Amino acid sequence: MALPLKISDLEVRAGARTLLQVADLSAPAGALIGIRGPSGAGKSTFLHALSGLIEARGRLCWGEVDLIRLRPEGRTAFRAKNMGLIFQDFLLFDELSPQANAGLAGLFRVRHDRPPISARAAEALARLGVPEGRRTVGSFSGGERQRVAIARAMATDPGLLLADEPTASLDRRAADTLIDDLTSLVRASGKTLIAVSHDPHLLDRLDRILTIEDGRVTGDTGAQAA
Template identity: 35%
Template structure:
């Protein structure tokens, strides 16, 4: 029997507000993401991309439909279950979300604090190793303000990888980066997906990075309106 897809969505519907103020933002969305697959979600602002990402990431409670993420059904799941699932998901955000008073190494090491088997020195050593893998071996002890935008985003990539997640969710990770820095970040993500079999679901408006995707899924008015295969997933 084939393994279950890491992300399996059926009939996802979601709205904000109540009564006359109720506004539907997702309408009957179906989506499957396979192991090691890179899927880009595109579409105009307000089309529901980020809301869908937050539901998959267990950051919001489900309303209607079924969402199985890393084998866990999220419809009706209590907050405690969603918290456990979030620990197995790496999140990368446009604004980095780094703590300004911690060094690059300390920011990454924080993602390992939930592993009680690791002492502080082990966490810091692991963080240094990850930062070296994303090209920041010379910047371990710099604060975020001392790093460029591209370097800060690479710290956030290293942090997302720290706990060896089963899924990576990225929301506009290249929006604030120049062409060269943006390319570096997405190639790091592509290497992760293909070398470790980790699926990546990435929300973007950036046409420069479409060619890293196995599929580009277009959304409009809360619905998926098309999907395009950009490259062979086995490439």
């Protein structure tokens, strides 16, 4: 289930240095949001804060859950239940098949949860056009590997998808096809998508764009801006 986002007085620090400050930000469930800005501006830091992967101060609420108030194990449990993460470098096991990679989360769930995860992984792979068969992903192209990574993120049926430069490793044709597939899947399922990207082709397909510079939100445009 997608969840609304509410942020107030968010701050991420590294020693005496402030990496990120977001005074106030909200978004409805099901929003498609892009995050842009120069390298080193704090975009990935923001995404990591949204996923609870780093420590932060203030309030960062997905629905009724304030990630900042949770212990690390609580944030891990929240991610497992509610989030799918898509990384620029895929993070796949080259020796495994697409199905084995996409259904990997099932290995960490109780037995009765595994068949639904495997089934959703297979469905996502099919919808994304990933080749069937016994090939391992080590022989796949960059576009095919990123599709497997998206299927893995979708397999647990998360309400929230967080992506870090999902098209950066792809050529233009593969990136455009992936953008079509990803945005269509997200809109059809009513999920929230927040994507860090330098790719204007991807950003143009989203509903709202945040610009981050020097660790602060300096721009907020789009139909769903709150």
